[in-house]
Amino acid sequence: MSKITNQLNRQLENNLTENIIKDETVNRWYSGYEIADDVRVLRDEFLELHVGLGDAVLVCLPNTAAYPVIAQALWEVGAVMHPIAATTPELELKQELDEHDYVASIVGQELVDATLDDRIAIVTALHLETYSLLHIIRDRSLMGHDASVPDEDDLALIMNTSGTTGKPKRVGLTHRLLLNGVKHDIESHKMTAADTTMVVMPMFHINAQAVSILSTRLSGGKIVITNKFSASRFWDQIRDNGVTWVSVVPTIINILLINQKANANYDDDIKLRFVRCSSFALPLDKLKSFQTRFHTIILEGYGMTETASQCTINPFDAPKVGSAGKAFETDVAIMIDGRLTRETNQIGEIAVRGDHVISDYLDPHPDSFKDGWFLTGDLGYLDGDGYLFVEGRKKDIINHGGEKVAPVQVENSLSQLNFIKEVSVIGTPDTLYGEAVTAVVISQGDQEEELERQKILAHAKATLTNYEQPTRIFFVQDYPRNATGKVVRLKLREQVMSDLVSRGA
Numbered sequence: 001m002s003k004i005t006n007q008l009n010r011q012l013e014n015n016l017t018e019n020i021i022k023d024e025t026v027n028r029w030y031s032g033y034e035i036a037d038d039v040r041v042l043r044d045e046f047l048e049l050h051v052g053l054g055d056a057v058l059v060c061l062p063n064t065a066a067y068p069v070i071a072q073a074l075w076e077v078g079a080v081m082h083p084i085a086a087t088t089p090e091l092e093l094k095q096e097l098d099e100h101d102y103v104a105s106i107v108g109q110e111l112v113d114a115t116l117d118d119r120i121a122i123v124t125a126l127h128l129e130t131y132s133l134l135h136i137i138r139d140r141s142l143m144g145h146d147a148s149v150p151d152e153d154d155l156a157l158i159m160n161t162s163g164t165t166g167k168p169k170r171v172g173l174t175h176r177l178l179l180n181g182v183k184h185d186i187e188s189h190k191m192t193a194a195d196t197t198m199v200v201m202p203m204f205h206i207n208a209q210a211v212s213i214l215s216t217r218l219s220g221g222k223i224v225i226t227n228k229f230s231a232s233r234f235w236d237q238i239r240d241n242g243v244t245w246v247s248v249v250p251t252i253i254n255i256l257l258i259n260q261k262a263n264a265n266y267d268d269d270i271k272l273r274f275v276r277c278s279s280f281a282l283p284l285d286k287l288k289s290f291q292t293r294f295h296t297i298i299l300e301g302y303g304m305t306e307t308a309s310q311c312t313i314n315p316f317d318a319p320k321v322g323s324a325g326k327a328f329e330t331d332v333a334i335m336i337d338g339r340l341t342r343e344t345n346q347i348g349e350i351a352v353r354g355d356h357v358i359s360d361y362l363d364p365h366p367d368s369f370k371d372g373w374f375l376t377g378d379l380g381y382l383d384g385d386g387y388l389f390v391e392g393r394k395k396d397i398i399n400h401g402g403e404k405v406a407p408v409q410v411e412n413s414l415s416q417l418n419f420i421k422e423v424s425v426i427g428t429p430d431t432l433y434g435e436a437v438t439a440v441v442i443s444q445g446d447q448e449e450e451l452e453r454q455k456i457l458a459h460a461k462a463t464l465t466n467y468e469q470p471t472r473i474f475f476v477q478d479y480p481r482n483a484t485g486k487v488v489r490l491k492l493r494e495q496v497m498s499d500l501v502s503r504g505a
Contacts, residue, residue: 001075001076002151002179004156004178004179005072007217008072011220012032012039015032015220016036017031017033020222022065023064023225024225025226028065030130035069038069038129039072042069043073045124046147049136050144050146051079051104052077052146053154054080055144056079056101057080057081057103058084058096058102058105058106059106059107060083060105060115062203063086063228064131064225064227065131065225066128067203067213069131071156075175076147078147078150079103080157090111090114094117101142104137104139106135116137119137119139120139121140152179153175155175158171159204171362172362173305177355180329180354181310182210182308182309187328187329188313188328194221194244195219196223196243196244198238198246199224200248201229206309211247224237231255232265233265236265244271246275249278249485251422253298266293278303283411283412285416287322299325300314300323300325301313301325302350302378302390306357306361306374307352307354307358311330311352312328313328323388324387324390325387326387327386329355329356330356330357332382333351335350342382346382349375350378352376353374378390379391391408392407396427399427400436405437411423411424413460413468414459414460418444422442423439424489425439437469437472438473439472440496441456441474441475442475443475453473457473
């Protein structure tokens with residue numbers, strides 16, 4: 001077995017009678033013995049179905065305690081898990097199955113027919129402790145391979161990037177990359193067997209798979225798995241389960257700050273070591289407000305699917321508000337005009353390399369790699385102390401009359417207004433300036449839109465340079481988002497453009 005699988009088995013053996021994973025949906029804890037027994041049942045079924053070394057298996061399930069079981073059982077026969085969103089539309093699921101060779105798929109009852117889709121297949125229904133009725137659909141048109149012990153450089157996970165501008169890329173993470181990334185997470189977050197984490201992020205995301213589940217299992221801690229984030233139940237779940245840390249995205253931070261039930265359910269007896277927040281920039285005022293209101297610290301970091309989670313993290317003893325922290329077991333540099341540099345305060349494309357960073361995608365994208373470095377597509381700079389500041393996506397930069405505007409700069413400024421719930425800044429076509437700086441606002445709804453518009457313009461004039469100030473302001477109820485909560489800027493831009501056309505603007 002691979003090193004990571006050996007360590008997972010060791011955790012189960014050391015906790016046969018201890019509760020180690022809880023599924024909040026069914027309000028049940030599972031002991032090491034129950035998890036190990038489910039792993040055995042699944043592994044035996046994979047052997048029976050001739051699912052083995054290098055075979056890709058699609059998993060489409062809601063958040064469940066069965067996920068860690070499925071991953072471990074697949075790795076023990078040398079197979080590869082590819083989790084996708086449980087809310088994937090049937091048409092998209094069929095396209096995924098048609099485009100790639102999945103020897104088997106694991107789904108709930110509601111997706112069996114869509115997964116079959118006239119395929120010649122064996123359908124197996126299993127009753128597990130962690131999932132009452134699991135369906136394995138074995139595609140008989142594909143041979144499959146014998147089970148075998150995977151090498152460290154064999155694939156363990158296939159994950160789709162959570163792309164915000166185009167079709168997601170498929171990332172292949174080997175056992176080695178995954179283990180290295182998890183080791184760095186454990187060390188940088190100071191995880192121990194005394195920790196309990198709660199998973200609120202979707203299981204098809206690297207955040208849940210690596211940062212929360214694998215890191216906690218390998219450090220000997222406990223895991224509480226929720227079906228999805230619930231603001232009204234969040235603090236009760238933290239308190240009742242003795243949760244010591246949780247990984248979230250900025251959207252969750254914002255919701256917890258403004259949700260009345262969440263605020264009412266919080267009390268000072270709750271003791272979180274920290275809240276890990278990443279994915280996109282958290283406005284500074286929201287970070288400070290959260291730490292003050294809920295008596296914990298937010299550790300912001302920077303990472304992605306392609307790096308098996310994190311590249312940088314704020315140190316516990318020296319966090320720098322507004323930054324994504326310092327590089328941790330990762331080389332970080334800035335690419336400017338084809339040249340790599342670590343000069344301070346020079347904005348360019350963030351480039352990374354390390355023992356947890358991919359060297360290629362499963363489908364070729366050569367422009368993303370140069371001389372052993374992965375080019376992230378994100379813009380940022382390093383300050384004099386080596387802290388990374390992320391300025392946004394390279395493709396998101398707005399060209400306003402020749403001046404380059406970073407949306408995150410404008411968003412951080414406008415977020416200081418207390419009536420703004422969320423704000424996204426995009427560029428929209430402008431005949432005079434090329435692109436107009438356009439603020440798309442989700443408001444608390446306490447005031448008239450025109451009054452809020454004037455306040456936004458006044459605040460922008462006082463806090464931003466002339467070319468950064470929004471010239472267009474739209475109010476919306478919500479943004480188009482991907483499954484992890486990120487704003488899909490391309491779709492948002494299309495939505496705003498459609499509105500402009502309808503107005504004749």
